[in-house]
Amino acid sequence: MDIASSPKETANRKTSGIIDTDVHQSPKSKKDLLPYLPKVWHEQFLTGGIGLSNFYPTPIGVSRKDATPEGDGAAGSDPQFMIEHHLEAYGIEYAILTGGIETALALHPDVDYGNAVIRAYNDYMIENWLPVDPRFKGSIAVNVSDPAEAVKEIQRVGGHPDVVQIIVCSGVKTPYGNRIYHPIYEAAERFGLPFAIHPGSEGKLYPPTPVGYPTRYMEWHNIIPLTFMAHVNSMVCEGVFEKFPGLKFVGIEGGVAWLPHLMWRMDKNYKALRSQTPWLKMLPSEYIKQNVRLTTQPIEEPERPEELVQIFRMIDAEKTVLFSSDYPHWDFDNPKVVLPSMPREMKARILGGTAAELYGLTLRSEQSGGNG
Template identity: 80%
Template sequence: MNQASNVNEATIREPLGIIDTDVHQSPKRKQDLLPYLPKVWHEQYLTYGSGLANVFPTPIGVSRKDATPEGGGPAGSDPHFMLKHHVEHYGIDYAILTGGSEASFALHPDLDYASAVIRAYNDHTVENWLTVDPRFKGSIAVNVSDPEEAVKEIERLGDHPDMVQIIVCSGVRAPYGQRFYHPIYEAAERYGLPIAFHPGTEGKMYPPTPVGYPTRYMEWHNIIPLTFMAHVNSLVCEGVFEKFPGLKFVGIEGGVAWLPHLMWRMDKNYKALRSQTPWLKRLPSEYIKEHIRLTTQPIEEPERPGEFLQILQMIDAEKTIMYSSDYPHWDFDNPKVVLPPMPRELKARILAGTAAELYGLPLKKTGKAEVNS
């Protein structure tokens, strides 16, 4: 075999890069947040937290049992254990930290308290996680119920080199296209930061479906995509991406298979009802493919895997879908086995390429060969 053949063989066998776009970190104890929180809020935070009831508790627990740190504490609370147990174990290039319960404080009626706690969470992340290893990248949590304070928090941390996005809760009082939120989007675009929304608050303050409350956790978990569809629909139809052409949104932990249906329905209705959205200059699906990114976990698993590949083709998955594990939660997705067989280049884009572009992260490993894996 000649030297050129050896190089080609090495390229084909080179491992793919991996960027995990949904990794949950948290303080070990509530008390760990107190150094970052004004004293006036200490008692309230220690006693009541967010003050929101967990309406739909999971019967199997939130986190994997093997993700509990060796030194004790909740799963996801020890950065050194997470590096060993998750990042290094799976060869992950970067772990995008998406936090825990802090985004839910945006539903608290006391805006000052909510913003103070969210700010404290951010400071805890910066000092206790981002300084530990360059593979950890953070998300700036903001209080979406108070756009003025949210903008201040973006301005405070937006230049931090290891903060790569803004994160908000998905279950809120109004869909994200509405003008109430636009000051946040102006700041996000100015700092070049995408905005991610993550489930968990659905049902805590407002019904999680248009027909009220489901009965139990499984039903709640099944219909999380309803919230994502509402936000994507609102963002496009309200003209957010015409007003903020540099803005990107990331839908975390809501699946992907619902997106073709939404795009088709929006395109069809736009052709008949475009007088209601005169600011739109393109089909809704074109805005979605350019400005919306979705993460894989929890990935849909049809009986015939080829059907899922068809869905990926329908949504230009090479530029819209990013891998996520949801570590350390119970429905964690292993990056080595979660994706069905697909062209290697598409897998490389989903596992790392698209996220590297979105977050501006250099990759050491690349997958260039057009082979199945």
């Protein structure tokens, strides 16, 4: 969705109850991470970064042109600018920081390098972002290619009071229902942290679709929901949510409208093929509604807005959908104009109520005894 109104136009509008579940922060430069990174990795990080190819650069740039702070640093690299330009401008009560390229380090062939740089990103975020404003809440990255070290990282920083989520890349070799990841889920459930995936790594090491490689960015961007469907299908069928009933899975920036189709297809096949998943005690759709959450951006926008409401009703959106803006990226969604035809109660839940429950946050309306 294009930006329909500027921050100046929305700055004076009273709002409450908005939790943005996808806000991208980053260091101003690679050098900012060096104090947190063992010296043995400095040269490799400065010269190579994540060291993975990017076949699909966007022709219009990654970020909004107006989101770049004055002076040095890219969009999303200045906490104070983000507070003014995003949190204050749109009345955001909490911003769930989701980082950037660090999750793709799980695809790096040197797991020790990946572990070290991911730890550095986490420490940089915890020290330089979370103390700046209580509205900032952090997502810690872990290296899913090294589950034992991922568990150690959760144990190391997962108890921080402003860390509310684990975040990983969505484009991986093995679907997330596989038992190799189960130790990560056990730790996530124990610390009460949702397990979130975010796109960006698709195509960097493995084909981004079951039929190979798209030609260009638009094709790649259109088909990202395939990855999310595969992971949800895998986690349900492999019994992740039966084994870890307290685990919440968050699909960030992967769309929403595909979920009814997937639920219906899974339920239909379960009725005939349940002998292959004897550990499931409910319909797949019940696990999805209980344990899966999806974010709105980039939201599908049919010509008739009421059709999106119908889709949202099919998936109990008041319980399963979270608002996200994807700030400061090019396809940012303005919370003031997104979901224009949603019923009031449904919209309030999506904008903040469901996220507050998921992340254990208190909205201002709740503090004042209002209805949200």
